[in-house]
Amino acid sequence: MSNPLVSTAAKWAILAAILLLFVGSMEPGTLAEMRYYVPDVIYLGQQHLELALVSGLAAIAVAIPLGVLFSRPTMQRYAEYCMQFLNIGATIPTLALLAMSMAFLGIGFIPSVFGLFVITLLPIARNTYVGLQAVPGFMHETARGMGMSEKQKLFRVELPNAMSVIFAGIRTAFALNIGTVPIAYLIGGGGLGELVFMGIRLDDTPMMLAGALATASIAVLIDISLGALSVLCIPKGIRLSTANH
């Protein structure tokens, strides 16, 4: 859209309309009952955020160097095999992964974080690898031809040019992560899953909805903050050149 202000306003209007529709379709009194769970939402929401951020940040810290490593010429031959290995990790259903993680690490915070970490790892590592691979050969050649060392080439040319792809991976990974956090409740990880699962068990719709809506809000908030962060991290010249194409 031509005007960014108009398009942002339109997005929010659509979001508000969906929310209104949703609230309007609820049984009368549900909203009032949901208010009862606000203290729980705040307490569990903190746990939820903690699980998501610790596992997510750990995944970023591991996945980006991993993607960089796979993209190095010496690793090129093994890169695809390693990626397949991570792919297989991603095909394991979340529930099974958490169950396995519980088998090794017991219950509670740590096995939950580990399970979430594994899920978040792949999209970031893959996007880092693909983003670096997409840096054109002539750019490598120019960087080398001008006398950059491998390290200078990586930090001054390759990573800045791959940054938008890497960030897309981080956003996908975090959306996946936050949507999975409720399941961590099943292995004692806490978080808003407690309200969701208990609400289902007790056939208590307001309880379930309180958990579900709070989970959705956290996901949206995190995505918005990541979007803002990407504006800071992706070099202006790259944003300009992708806007032109």
Place this chain on the structure above:
Amino acid sequence: MIKLEKLTKIFDSFGHQVTAADSIDMEVASGEICVLLGPSGCGKTTTLKMVNRIIQPTSGKVYIHGEDTSELNDTELRRRIGYVIQQIGLFPNMTIEQNICVVPDLLGWPKDKSRRRASELLDLVALDPSLFLKRYPAQLSGGQQQRVGVIRALAADAPVMLMDEPFGAIDPVNREIIQDEFLKMQREIKKTILFVSHDIDEAVKMADKIAIFSEGKLLQFASPNEILANPATDFIQSFVGADRSIKRLQLFQAKAAMTSGSDNVAANSPSISAEAKLTDATALLYSSNAAELRCVDDQDNTLGFLTHASISAHLNLTAQV
């Protein structure tokens, strides 16, 4: 000065040994442009890239100003050589200023010195520094990007430049303009340049020396005039084209071929500047259907006369080795 000594590259391709460059010997004098010319796959680019070791030579040596470059490490060597490629390769994440300052920064120049240099260089190619320094490559046209690509290679004032089909991706009209600009610039900066091209017209225009390659071998290394007048092999003869004597006309100015006196001086003969290329003079001679042209200086004083005979005499004379 760049000197190549028995420079050889043998690639191993699926068990076959392919000789991409076969014992190339060549010496380019300081301040000269040497165009490496030939069809694709002839070894010209391989030879060029062995100079800054983007391609590692299998054997042989490269000397720059008498210094054996095999004693330098790769990054040290490359920072001393300007490098321009066809795809330009400006870094999109950096501003024009940062792009130009890449090598000075790598060499640890003080910031104010390298930034001043960036402004000077933009001035040199008629791009206003106050407008362009802070722009990004995506905000420049193709021709502007190409100019920045060339001046970026000049940033650290390296005495030697390698140019790999630097003007190949530009439309013909702008290519002419950039070539002329570059030649004008070269008259001042006097770099020693290796220049890869597959275009004989570009080579004749740009080169002090032409090196013709075929199948990994250097076939002939001589001035454009010499290559066009006396092609060493049948391959070169067909490569430079049947119109090679017409191509030679652009190597000379009208005054070089004029005769001082004429028996039947016609004051109303068409006139041409003595500085004009012989190509233009010949074209005028034919189109005006005159027997002779007057060569004039800028005050319209007749300096001499050009006839069909004097032009062919000059071509014949300069074809003698």
